[in-house]
Amino acid sequence: MYDVIVVGARCSGSPVAMLLARYGYRVLVVDRATFPSDTISTHFIHQAGLARLNAWGLLGRLQATGVPPVRHMRFSIADIYTEGFADSVEGLTEVYCPRRTVLDKILVDAAREAGAEVIERFTTTDVLFEGGRTAGIRGLAGDGTEKEFRGRFVVGADGSSSTVAAKVNAEFHRVIPAAGFVYYSYYSGLDWGHHNRIRDEQQFATCPTNDGLHMLAVMRKPDRYREFRADVEGSFQSVFDRVVPELGEDLRARGRREENFRAIRYADNYYRQSHGPGWALVGDAGYHKDPITGWGITDAFKYGEMLADHLHLGLSGERSIDDAVAEYARRRDEESAGVFQLTVTMASLTPPPFFYSALNAVSQSPDYLKKFFAMVAGGYPGEEFFAPQNLEKLYEEVGTPPERRLLTASGVAH
Ligand SMILES: Cc1cc2nc3c(=O)[nH]c(=O)nc-3n(C[C@H](O)[C@H](O)[C@H](O)COP(=O)(O)OP(=O)(O)OC[C@H]3O[C@@H](n4cnc5c(N)ncnc54)[C@H](O)[C@@H]3O)c2cc1C
Known part of the structure; x- marks a missing residue:
């Protein structure tokens, strides 16, 4: 028993x-x-998750596998671009994608x-x-x-x-119904680091992983599945070309896919x-x-x-x-x-206008950028970050025009 x-x-x-x-x-x-x-x-594992591995005495084992540390993240929606990294979360100053x-x-x-x-x-x-x-x-x-x-x-x-x-x-x-499907695989020849980039209802994410490879993943909405499957290699490349053309070029020139594509329609x-x-x-x-x-x-x-x-x-x-x-x-x-x-807000690939307003303001404030990446890492609650008072302070700091000071998903402007 x-x-x-x-x-x-x-x-x-x-x-x-x-x-x-x-x-x-x-x-x-x-x-x-x-x-x-x-x-x-x-x-990809956030600092909040790695902190649990650390507490259990297992982080050293993970690091010993040679998985490279990541200390910088790049995130964009359409033309709004942010980059940075969270300060230490529970003593962790890097993340991994084992x-x-x-x-x-x-x-x-x-x-x-x-x-x-x-x-x-x-x-x-x-x-x-x-x-x-x-x-x-x-x-x-x-x-x-x-x-x-x-x-x-x-x-x-x-x-x-x-x-x-x-x-x-x-x-x-x-x-909440699934927003899309994903294809991913592993590439040599790239030194991109971490990206999570969204444009025109398509997303890609990249991160270095074990064995000197980069994991590359693309996500699209369910109605694109049939078209995507008809030419997986071309469709995969086209997401990079469309979302960040320089990386699309680099992928074509230097990237070499080392494993089969994996695909799944999300639950x-x-x-x-x-x-x-x-x-x-x-x-x-x-x-x-x-x-x-x-x-x-x-x-x-x-x-x-x-x-x-x-x-x-x-x-x-x-x-x-x-x-x-x-x-x-x-x-x-x-x-x-x-x-x-x-x-679920981000997964829609068309976040509500308030999300764009907030992110646009974040990209102009070093202090809020830190808070944003701390939120992403699990070191700062999302509820606090997106609290109307917090966003009001942010809009004030960067001088967002009044009509673009959106505070909630329902789009309340002050
Ligand atoms: C495409 C994709 C990308 C993702 N990317 C990320 C990411 O970058 N970072 C991240 O944090 N999360 C990511 N996730 C989510 C992550 O994979 C899951 O949240 C995580 O694996 C959940 O762990 P789990 O142990 O609950 O379940 P699982 O990892 O699904 O493990 C369940 C286990 O149960 C076993 N099992 C199932 N049924 C039975 C049965 N009847 N009898 C015996 N065994 C059984 C299975 O064999 C399996 O080993 C991603 C998910 C997908 C689909």
Whole structure:
């Protein structure tokens, strides 16, 4: 009998298992994948996420893989251009974009080292119930045999198509339809660093990663999918040509694609009910948003840790476990709301006019640029940054004309 069974062993599942095992609980974590393995996801991690890795003693392992540090970011929408970097966030002054083959293996190994039992190639097919509570899982092992494992608590860390969420009937709320699709791959010959650039309803993002390669990703709206697919290489290049022509030229002249393209139509943005009798959801299983702001991994770490701490309160007998986990879900919903809102706003690729006004003013104020990049890194709350009083001060500082002092998404001008 396990204390906790975790389904899914990547960014959210392995940290939950590791932290609970470090508290001394008997933990099982299963995944249908084997590690190291890739998954469809780019892999930029903000300072707020790296701070969790640091706190867990895993940042050194990541750095030892040779993933290059990033200390400068470039961001633009149409002709509004900003560049800079956040000051230290929880002691971190650089960010990384490690391959998921590298990152996820570090996480799985750390869970195992902490004492969690890890079973790879195990596909969970069902959640077991007894007396109205979850009692374990059933699934297929790698050799095809069906197995059951019993546990006091089941955590679904199994991504956006979560089997656990389906079996416990977790309801969706705040669903916002997906804004697009992405193609990405890995290139040699480029020294661009980090970019996140948007123009004419198309976006690209770039970041250096392991093995001397640059990750290049492009995003377009769903209605462009068919046209894009008809000539992937040409369509991919055309986004760079259109959004930042100099980089388009450089890509053509010096870039060499070293791997296949990966492609995915995004899942919708959503929250799912993430707690119930004997179960919880974490990571993308419980809360998912467009990758445009690169916050999925960071949030998986943050709220994975929060869940582990709340489970500890329950398992140690300090509180009722269901109450403690309900509090985790409530806090996650509250604390993630700003990132969720910023993400769906940017993912539309046509942000509301107030966003342009604010960003345009930000680009003219060194002080607000720092705050902007601190917000991007997770060191300054988005709610505070976009608070009307804060924007009013900004507009005043840079002398924005009164008719362009937009303060809210509904476009209130003063
Ligand atoms: C195209 C794209 C780009 C992205 N770019 C970024 C980025 O730059 N930065 C960022 O922070 N985030 C990014 N994200 C988001 C990020 O990938 C996710 O938020 C993150 O992986 C969530 O981690 P997770 O552990 O919750 O889920 P996942 O990483 O999806 O892991 C779920 C695990 O569960 C396992 N599993 C699923 N079902 C079962 C089952 N029935 N039985 C057993 N195992 C099961 C899977 O094999 C998998 O290993 C991106 C996502 C996409 C799609």
